[in-house]
Amino acid sequence: MTTALEAAKERLREAIIEREQELVELLQALVRQPSTLGNEAGAQEVVANYLREGGIEPDVWEIDEADLRSKARAANTGVPYAGRPNVAGTLRGVGGGQSLILNGHIDVVPVEPISDWSYDPWGAEIVGGRMYGRGADDMKSGVAVNLFITRLIKELGIQLQGDLIVQSVIEEESGGNGALSAALRYQADGALVTENMGEEYMLSEMGPFWFDITVTGLSEHAANAHKGVNAIEKMVPIMAALRELEAEFDANRHPDFADFEHPANLNFGIIQAGDWRSVVPRECKLGCRFAYFPGTTWEEMDARLRATIDKVAQADPWLREHPPVISYTGLNAEPSTISVDSPIIQTLSAAYKAETGEPIYGSHATGTTDARFFRNVSKIPATCFGTIGQNCHAANEWVELDSLHRVARVVGAFTLDWCGVADE
Numbered sequence: 001m002t003t004a005l006e007a008a009k010e011r012l013r014e015a016i017i018e019r020e021q022e023l024v025e026l027l028q029a030l031v032r033q034p035s036t037l038g039n040e041a042g043a044q045e046v047v048a049n050y051l052r053e054g055g056i057e058p059d060v061w062e063i064d065e066a067d068l069r070s071k072a073r074a075a076n077t078g079v080p081y082a083g084r085p086n087v088a089g090t091l092r093g094v095g096g097g098q099s100l101i102l103n104g105h106i107d108v109v110p111v112e113p114i115s116d117w118s119y120d121p122w123g124a125e126i127v128g129g130r131m132y133g134r135g136a137d138d139m140k141s142g143v144a145v146n147l148f149i150t151r152l153i154k155e156l157g158i159q160l161q162g163d164l165i166v167q168s169v170i171e172e173e174s175g176g177n178g179a180l181s182a183a184l185r186y187q188a189d190g191a192l193v194t195e196n197m198g199e200e201y202m203l204s205e206m207g208p209f210w211f212d213i214t215v216t217g218l219s220e221h222a223a224n225a226h227k228g229v230n231a232i233e234k235m236v237p238i239m240a241a242l243r244e245l246e247a248e249f250d251a252n253r254h255p256d257f258a259d260f261e262h263p264a265n266l267n268f269g270i271i272q273a274g275d276w277r278s279v280v281p282r283e284c285k286l287g288c289r290f291a292y293f294p295g296t297t298w299e300e301m302d303a304r305l306r307a308t309i310d311k312v313a314q315a316d317p318w319l320r321e322h323p324p325v326i327s328y329t330g331l332n333a334e335p336s337t338i339s340v341d342s343p344i345i346q347t348l349s350a351a352y353k354a355e356t357g358e359p360i361y362g363s364h365a366t367g368t369t370d371a372r373f374f375r376n377v378s379k380i381p382a383t384c385f386g387t388i389g390q391n392c393h394a395a396n397e398w399v400e401l402d403s404l405h406r407v408a409r410v411v412g413a414f415t416l417d418w419c420g421v422a423d424e
């Protein structure tokens with residue numbers, strides 16, 4: 001006897017195969033909208049229209065930055081939110097199942113330098129089984145899969161038990177406020193972010209963040225430099241202490257990162273000091289990127305950093321009187337993790353195995369994805385899974401079309417397994 005679930009999965013799978021050209025065309029329509037930071041409106045209109053044409057009324061909302069800040073550690077891109085909405089659509093379940101969020105980001109990174117591209121970055125050209133274009137892989141592929149699956153379930157009249165919520169959010173590439181806003185607006189029993197994971201899934205992610213350190217010295221004519229305090233030189237022991245902190249983090253790493261060569265990467269990205277060769281510089285500002293491991297809270301991270309700087313300052317009579325100032329700006333992502341035994345991982349693994357006959361592999365990231373907001377803010381199990389491609393954040397980005405279709409079949413089966421299907 002075939003259950004309602006098995007029958008629905010077979011119908012959905014057949015429809016995905018039969019109508020795969022629709023998925024390709026949807027992805028092309030999305031790639032042809034150059035949705036870099038601040039320019040997401042056109043692509044989000046494609047998303048909203050696709051839902052509307054499928055009989056799903058889209059929820060289109062602009063992010064309220066003040067509201068985000070009052071609830072979480074939000075990023076700040078400095079770009080106003082008017083006219084740059086998030087979009088979501090919901091298929092209501094009849095009850096008795098688990099609800100699911102299928103999330104993807106619509107924003108893409110810039111295409112410069114364009115001269116490095118052999119294809120139009122906004123052309124969505126198909127050559128040799130690949131679609132080329134910015135966002136073709138990262139991750140309009142996943143956004144298209146999520147929308148396509150949701151509309152097919154609706155059109156086929158498959159009655160889910162749990163609610164299915166599909167989301168297209170902005171600003172993943174610049175701090176994550178789109179997903180943060182979505183995580184605060186919608187709650188579910190699990191979330192799948194269809195990032196271009198090369199058909200693997202995401203377990204642990206580190207918490208990359210930015211910070212600045214400012215040291216104040218005493219300006220003086222260079223001929224009397226010994227009477228001044230050189231702010232650049234006062235920064236040197238601080239840089240050395242930060243390198244020691246980095247080594248300490250690497251030595252005490254989270255076990256998920258045991259095989260990584262060097263996960264806790266501290267980068268001195270910007271240094272600004274001085275105006276003139278013959279003047280002792282009065283101020284030195286150092287801009288850094290660092291990342292911490294799951295299991296450490298932000299409060300602990302902040303305290304470790306302040307203690308490291310303070311130790312240097314206490315050993316130096318000038319810095320003791322003129323303490324260095326730490327400030328946090330821009331990226332501030334918390335680490336996150338999920339157990340391989342979590343039901344969402346198990347359900348996804350089973351769907352992948354059933355579709356491909358192959359086991360799926362989990363991976364860990366020294367960077368971050370939007371999955372962290374579902375894990376850390378919504379407190380729900382979340383992971384990432386998506387297409388095989390290459391050159392995201394570089395010239396000639398492409399997605400493999402066979403992988404796009406395979407991911408659609410896996411996400412389709414996973415969605416029905418997770419949400420459950422009502423008996424006819």
Ligand SMILES: [Zn+2]
Binds near residue numbers: 138139172195196
């Ligand atoms: Zn991405």
